[in-house]
Amino acid sequence: MQLPNPETxxxxxxxxxxxxxxxxxxxxxxxxxxxxxxxxxxxxxxxEVPHGTLDAAFYRDDxxxxxxxxxxxxxxxxxxxxxxxxxxxxxxxxxxxxxRAAINELFDFGRPASVSLAVLIxxxxxxxxxxxxxxxxxxxxxxxxRLQLWQTTQGILNLALENTEDADHV
Amino acid sequence: MKILIKxxxxxxxxxxIDAKQDLxxxxxxxxxxxxxxxxxxxxxxxxxxxxxxxPGFVDLCARLREPGDEYKATLESELRAAAAGGVTSLxxxxxxxxxxxxxxxxxxxxLRAWRHNLARxxxxxxxxxxxxxxxxxxxxxxxxAGCAGFTQADYPIIDTQVLWRALEYAATxxxxxxxxxxxxxxxxxxxAHDGEIAGRLGLKxxxxxxxxxxxxxxxxxxxxxxxxxxxxxxxxxEGVALIREAKKNGIAITADVSIHHLHLTEHDxxxxxxxxxxxxxxxxxxxxDALCLGVKDxxxxxxxxxxxxxxxxxxxxxxxxxxxxxxxxxxxxxxxxKWSVHHKVPLSHAIAKITSEAAAILGINSGDLSVGAHxxxxxxxxxxxxxxxxxxxxxxxxxxxxxxxxxxxxxxYTLLNGQITYHSKMESI
Amino acid sequence: MYNPxxxxxxxxxxxxxxxxxxxxxxxxxxxxxxxxxxxxxxDVKKVPxxxxxxxxxxxxxxxTRTRTTFExxxxxxxxxxxxxxxxxxSQSKGEAILDTVNNLIAMHTDxxxxxxxxxxxxxxxxxxxxxxxxxxxxxxxxxSHPTQGLLDVFTIRKYKPDMHNLRVALVGDVLHSRVARSExxxxxxxxxxxxxxxxxxxxxxxxxxKMGVHVFHDMKVGLKDVxxxxxxxxxxxxxxxxxxxxxxxxxxxxxxxxxxxxxxxxDAIVMHPGPMNRGVEIDSRxxxxxxxxxxxxxxxxxxIRMAVMAILAGGSA
Numbered sequence: 001m002q003l004p005n006p007e008t009x010x011x012x013x014x015x016x017x018x019x020x021x022x023x024x025x026x027x028x029x030x031x032x033x034x035x036x037x038x039x040x041x042x043x044x045x046x047x048e049v050p051h052g053t054l055d056a057a058f059y060r061d062d063x064x065x066x067x068x069x070x071x072x073x074x075x076x077x078x079x080x081x082x083x084x085x086x087x088x089x090x091x092x093x094x095x096x097x098x099x100r101a102a103i104n105e106l107f108d109f110g111r112p113a114s115v116s117l118a119v120l121i122x123x124x125x126x127x128x129x130x131x132x133x134x135x136x137x138x139x140x141x142x143x144x145x146r147l148q149l150w151q152t153t154q155g156i157l158n159l160a161l162e163n164t165e166d167a168d169h170v
Numbered sequence: 171m172k173i174l175i176k177x178x179x180x181x182x183x184x185x186x187i188d189a190k191q192d193l194x195x196x197x198x199x200x201x202x203x204x205x206x207x208x209x210x211x212x213x214x215x216x217x218x219x220x221x222x223x224x225p226g227f228v229d230l231c232a233r234l235r236e237p238g239d240e241y242k243a244t245l246e247s248e249l250r251a252a253a254a255g256g257v258t259s260l261x262x263x264x265x266x267x268x269x270x271x272x273x274x275x276x277x278x279x280x281l282r283a284w285r286h287n288l289a290r291x292x293x294x295x296x297x298x299x300x301x302x303x304x305x306x307x308x309x310x311x312x313x314x315a316g317c318a319g320f321t322q323a324d325y326p327i328i329d330t331q332v333l334w335r336a337l338e339y340a341a342t343x344x345x346x347x348x349x350x351x352x353x354x355x356x357x358x359x360x361x362a363h364d365g366e367i368a369g370r371l372g373l374k375x376x377x378x379x380x381x382x383x384x385x386x387x388x389x390x391x392x393x394x395x396x397x398x399x400x401x402x403x404x405x406x407x408e409g410v411a412l413i414r415e416a417k418k419n420g421i422a423i424t425a426d427v428s429i430h431h432l433h434l435t436e437h438d439x440x441x442x443x444x445x446x447x448x449x450x451x452x453x454x455x456x457x458x459d460a461l462c463l464g465v466k467d468x469x470x471x472x473x474x475x476x477x478x479x480x481x482x483x484x485x486x487x488x489x490x491x492x493x494x495x496x497x498x499x500x501x502x503x504x505x506x507x508k509w510s511v512h513h514k515v516p517l518s519h520a521i522a523k524i525t526s527e528a529a530a531i532l533g534i535n536s537g538d539l540s541v542g543a544h545x546x547x548x549x550x551x552x553x554x555x556x557x558x559x560x561x562x563x564x565x566x567x568x569x570x571x572x573x574x575x576x577x578x579x580x581x582x583y584t585l586l587n588g589q590i591t592y593h594s595k596m597e598s599i
Numbered sequence: 600m601y602n603p604x605x606x607x608x609x610x611x612x613x614x615x616x617x618x619x620x621x622x623x624x625x626x627x628x629x630x631x632x633x634x635x636x637x638x639x640x641x642d643v644k645k646v647p648x649x650x651x652x653x654x655x656x657x658x659x660x661x662x663t664r665t666r667t668t669f670e671x672x673x674x675x676x677x678x679x680x681x682x683x684x685x686x687x688x689s690q691s692k693g694e695a696i697l698d699t700v701n702n703l704i705a706m707h708t709d710x711x712x713x714x715x716x717x718x719x720x721x722x723x724x725x726x727x728x729x730x731x732x733x734x735x736x737x738x739x740x741x742x743s744h745p746t747q748g749l750l751d752v753f754t755i756r757k758y759k760p761d762m763h764n765l766r767v768a769l770v771g772d773v774l775h776s777r778v779a780r781s782e783x784x785x786x787x788x789x790x791x792x793x794x795x796x797x798x799x800x801x802x803x804x805x806x807x808x809k810m811g812v813h814v815f816h817d818m819k820v821g822l823k824d825v826x827x828x829x830x831x832x833x834x835x836x837x838x839x840x841x842x843x844x845x846x847x848x849x850x851x852x853x854x855x856x857x858x859x860x861x862x863x864x865x866d867a868i869v870m871h872p873g874p875m876n877r878g879v880e881i882d883s884r885x886x887x888x889x890x891x892x893x894x895x896x897x898x899x900x901x902x903i904r905m906a907v908m909a910i911l912a913g914g915s916a
Contacts, residue, residue: 057634058646058909067610067913068648070630074637108643369804370618372718372741372777377805441603442719486697486727488717490740 001139006149006157009120009136014041016134017087017118024113025085026050030102031073033091033149036157037120041089050084052077056101081110091149093119093135096128121159123147171213171588172196174206178218178549182225183522184538193223195545198588202541216583218549224521226258226546226584228528228537230348230426231402232477232499234291235566236279238267243479243566245279248499249288251565253592255475255500256548256581258289259529259536264296265323271296271307273315280316288591290546292318292532294348297336303327306336309345318532319346319400324449326354326384334391341397346533350402351384351409352376352450361490363453367436373490376451382408389416389423400531401425403476405450407460414469424531425469427461428476429498429505430571434458438571444485444492445571448476462513465523472528473509475502479567497567504579505572507552517552545588554580603725613725613734614907616743617784625788629753632899632906638675639898648909649678655708658737659685659696659715664873665737668897669712672904676912681708700724704732710911711735718742718777733911735904741777747872748781750903751829752789754896758868759826768795768821768863769812770853771831771880772802774842778872779831780810787811797821798853801842818853822862830855830871833880846879856882860890868892 017027018041027049029038035053042051057072088102099117106112118134123141141147146164151157173195180191180203187203194202194210201207232252235243252260262279264270270279276293283291295317299305302325309320320340326349327333340347357380362368364375385401389412392399404410404427413425430448435458439446446452464470478495485492502524510520529537536546557576560568584592602619606612611624638644654673656666666682673680685699696715703711711734713721718740725734738744752762759765767786773779773796786794787810796807797815808814815821822828837843860869869881869891877883885891 055634058648063648063913065914068631068909070627072631072634074634075641076637104647108645109641364805366806366809369806370780370810372739372743372780375805442722483695486695486723488696488715488723488740489719490717 001161003159003161004121004137006120006159010037010040010157013118013120013134013136014044017041017089018045020085020087020116021047021049022085024083025087026052026079026081027087027089028077028102028106029053030088030090030098031055033120034089036151037091038089050079052079054102054105056098056105059101059105061097061101075105075109077109081106081112083111083113085114086112086116088115088117089119090117091120092147093117093122093132094125096126096130099130099132100128120149121147172210173545173585173588174210174212174215175218175223175547175549176215178221178223180223180539181518181521182539183518184225184526185540187539188518193539193547195585195588198545200539200541200543200545203539216549221549221551221582222517224548224550225525225537225539226548226586227256227502227524228532228534229257229260229477229499229502229524230472230474230528230531231428232257232260232262232475233265233479233495234262234283235479236266236282237275242481242484245282246286247564247566248477248479249283249286251477251497251499251563252289253584253586254564254581255502256550256584256592257475257499257502258546258548258584258586259292259532259534260289260499261292261294261318261532263294263321263323265301265325269296269300270294271299271301271312273308273311276312276315276317287586287589289586290534290536292316292534294319294321296320297322297340297347298327298332301325303329303332306339309340310343313343313345318534319348321348321402322350324350326350326352328354330387333388334395337388337391337397337399338395341395344398346398346400346531348400348402349388350450351381351388351404353380353383356380356383361447361451361494362439363436363451365436365454367439371439371442371489378406378408378453378457381406381450382412385409385412389421392423393421399423403428403431403450404461404464404470405431405453405457407457410460410464410469414464417469424471426472426474426528426531427465427470428474429501430476430496431458431461432465432473432509433505434571439489442489443571444487444489445496445569445573447489447492447494448496449494462509465509466513466515471523472531473502473506473523474528475499477565479565480569482568485569496570497563497565498570499565500563501558501570501572501577503548503550503581504577507579508577545585547583547585548581549583550579550581552579554578556580603722611910613721614745614911615721615725615734615736617745617748617781617788618743620788622788625749625785628749628903628906628910629756631910632749632753632902635902635905635909636899638905639901645675645677647677649673649676649912652709652912653679653681653707654710654712654908655681655683655703656712656737657683657685657699657703657714659713659720660738662714662738665714668900669735669737669904672901673908675901676905676908678710678908696720696723697727700727704728708732710908712737714738716740735907735911738777741775742780744777744781746900746904746907747778748785749907750896750900751782751870751872752785753899753903754870754892755827755868757895757899758892762789762791765791765827766793766795766825767791767827767829768797768825769829769831770797770818770821770855772833772837773798773807773831774802774804775834775837776831782829783810783812795821795825799843802837818859819862822859825863826867828855828860828863828867828869830869830880832872832874833876846876850879854878854880854882855885857884857888860885870896873897
């Protein structure tokens with residue numbers, strides 16, 4: 001399967017995200033892919049936008065089965081969430097559970113005015129009634145395929161697809 | 171009842187016999203070895219092919235828990251355990267409730283034991299009243315009632331003057347004093363050997379010095395009072411050395427060690443296993459090696475089971491709070507054999523440690539297969555493996571650090587006075 | 600090798616002692632605690648990891664401080680907390696420790712935090728609980744206080760990240776201290792090269808060197824050039840047990856004063872598990888001084904306890 005160029009996708013969604021920015025907008029990147037994307041987007045903006053990061057590790061619904069993953073990070077949100085229009089940024093949207101967890105964690109910081117979700121790729125397979133508002137590309141992948149985004153040392157984004165033994169979806 | 175035990179390997183250390191011979195029993199006595207009396211026809215024949223025929227074992231310390239502690243064990247259950255272990259004579263300490271410090275109590279115990287007809291019981295009387303270490307007991311009366319000697323069990327006398335006088339009084343009549351050497355203040359509240367393991371586990375330790383100091387003190391007192399002393403349950407290398415030195419200087423003392431201290435060390439406490447909570451405590455590898463060597467070279471005269479059945483609840487407590495002790499009557503044989511194999515000691519020499527030597531210490535007429543002796547016999551298979559599980563033990567106490575382990579050496583028949591008190595294929599007799 | 604604290608695939612099942620914990624597990628706890636530190640600064644100081652679970656503090660030995668920190672930690676993970684002070688309830692009527700535990704198991708709790716005055720109590724309880732219950736040792740006799748050992752090395756790591764280059768001194772009653780034992784095991788597991796114990800002979804366990812420490816009796820020599828000074832609390836019983844003559848003499852010989860602290864490295868930090876005996880083992884000028892990290896220890900203690908509970912409650916991937 002031919003994978004789209006993530007740099008191109010980033011360019012696409014950057015434009016759409018920029019269009020959403022209002023005075024009360026803040027951005028939150030979801031570790032770790034969403035954080036890289038957010039940093040790239042912020043670098044290209046002319047205006048200062050409040051931003052933070054979160055991991056959602058402590059809000060996941062699979063803790064009882066899988067425990068904590070190794071590198072959990074605490075949320076880093078230093079601005080007041082109350083009344084803000086939050087744009088959540090993540091790299092790959094799959095079942096929607098990460099988004100659900102991120103929203104729950106976000107709400108512990110305050111009551112936002114609205115929450116939008118921007119992702120680089122929607123790989124299909126949503127298990128909850130949650131959909132991203134901004135999508136770079138839609139791909140239809142099987143459960144035994146794993147899609148990963150990574151960043152080279154020069155900061156270039158790359159995508160890879162591999163087949164897995166079990167349905168190891170997130 | 172005339173019994174013929176044929177084809178067995180007879181090991182009788184006292185009479186220096188180790189040979190394949192037949193054994194003839196009549197009217198509760200041994201009437202012939204190798205050759206029977208004229209006209210002997212057996213009512214029963216036991217085929218002892220491949221088995222050892224030895225004198226019934228003599229255990230210097232087995233607690234029967236009566237009177238007073240019947241929830242832990244009863245005379246019946248423990249005497250059955252003795253028979254299952256091949257033990258036909260045993261000595262029990264006076265740490266019962268009430269303490270065996272009155273002739274009436276001793277007579278009662280002896281009578282009740284005799285009625286069970288499973289083993290000969292030789293109680294040790296309390297050296298001081300209620301074991302409190304203050305006033306002397308009526309040692310003459312108690313001896314007449316059947317005590318084989320006197321002891322303070324696990325309650326060493328604090329007042330040295332009282333200790334001196336007790337030993338001196340006993341020496342007047344030639345009584346043997348059985349003492350487990352432990353300096354009471356150094357051992358107070360201690361539950362493990364005072365060393366590396368107790369340090370790591372945070373358990374209060376009893377230093378080796380508690381034993382050696384007391385041995386030295388008792389030796390010095392006995393030198394003056396001329397008392398016959400038997401040291402019980404030696405646990406330290408220092409103790410073995412002191413006893414060896416004393417014997418070399420011609421002092422008439424004897425000593426025993428428990429089966430546990432010949433095989434286990436402080437490491438066997440593991441993750442606070444209360445089955446390894448014993449008195450005296452399990453000590454270091456060095457101590458264990460010295461004890462094994464001490465038995466081999468005769469410094470330590472006898473091996474005993476130190477049988478102490480404990481109810482399950484009393485062991486299901488944090489280590490220090492758990493009651494000390496392990497069930498041992500049924501492990502006396504296999505653990506003595508294990509020691510002998512490991513240290514390349516001839517079988518006859520090993521058997522002596524639980525028969526003739528022990529009998530000599532108690533001053534009883536047992537522990538040998540002389541013609542005319544009581545037919546107290548243990549017939550065992552030295553190669554038979556069995557697993558130490560609860561259902562295999564006849565004792566009411568299932569508490570042992572050897573639980574679930576496999577041991578080698580199984581008694582198949584035990585005879586007391588020429589009667590079979592235990593047969594391994596039987597469930598009840 | 601059977602290890603009562605770990606599952607057959609090496610995951611933490613109970614936290615009973617630091618001795619026996621592989622380095623990997625120790626680091627996992629420290630790293631997880633790192634991510635919990637920030638939660639105390641939020642408005643909503645909670646995460647839902649233990650939501651719906653019940654943590655039972657079974658304290659057979661009283662301690663309001665430790666019990667409170669475990670309670671806070673459990674609540675920050677959204678757990679329900681039950682506190683059982685066994686002194687004041689059925690234990691005083693002579694109920695056996697396992698009977699108390701069995702009653703609590705029948706009430707369907709998920710995690711036990713146990714403090715007892717006997718060494719080995721937590722091990723005994725862990726041996727008897729069903730598979731779905733985890734036991735955390737909050738202190739057993741003189742044996743172990745693993746969460747204290749963990750929070751202490753966590754604190755050290757915060758202030759002195761290069762553990763492989765440190766000189767640590769533990770001062771005081773090592774003989775009776777479960778905290779000292781846990782600290783020594785944690786430091787040796789993490790590869791701290793030099794661990795010193797400074798105490799009079801009567802307050803040191805027999806053969807303490809076998810635990811991997813250097814013994815000093817002269818505090819002025821023992822403190823020279825150390826990076827970390829860990830003070831242990833002196834209890835009154837030591838005077839009545841003929842181990843020490845008086846708190847005054849103890850303060851003179853083993854108390855941490857600014858003058859003695861000056862012998863350590865200039866950037867050395869001072870730690871104490873609490874509660875402090877001011878004027879006995881530690882001078883107030885030191886306790887309140889710039890080198891003391893005693894209050895941060897308390898804060899990190901909550902994060903460590905949250906980490907332990909989270910790791911125990913989570914499944915294994």
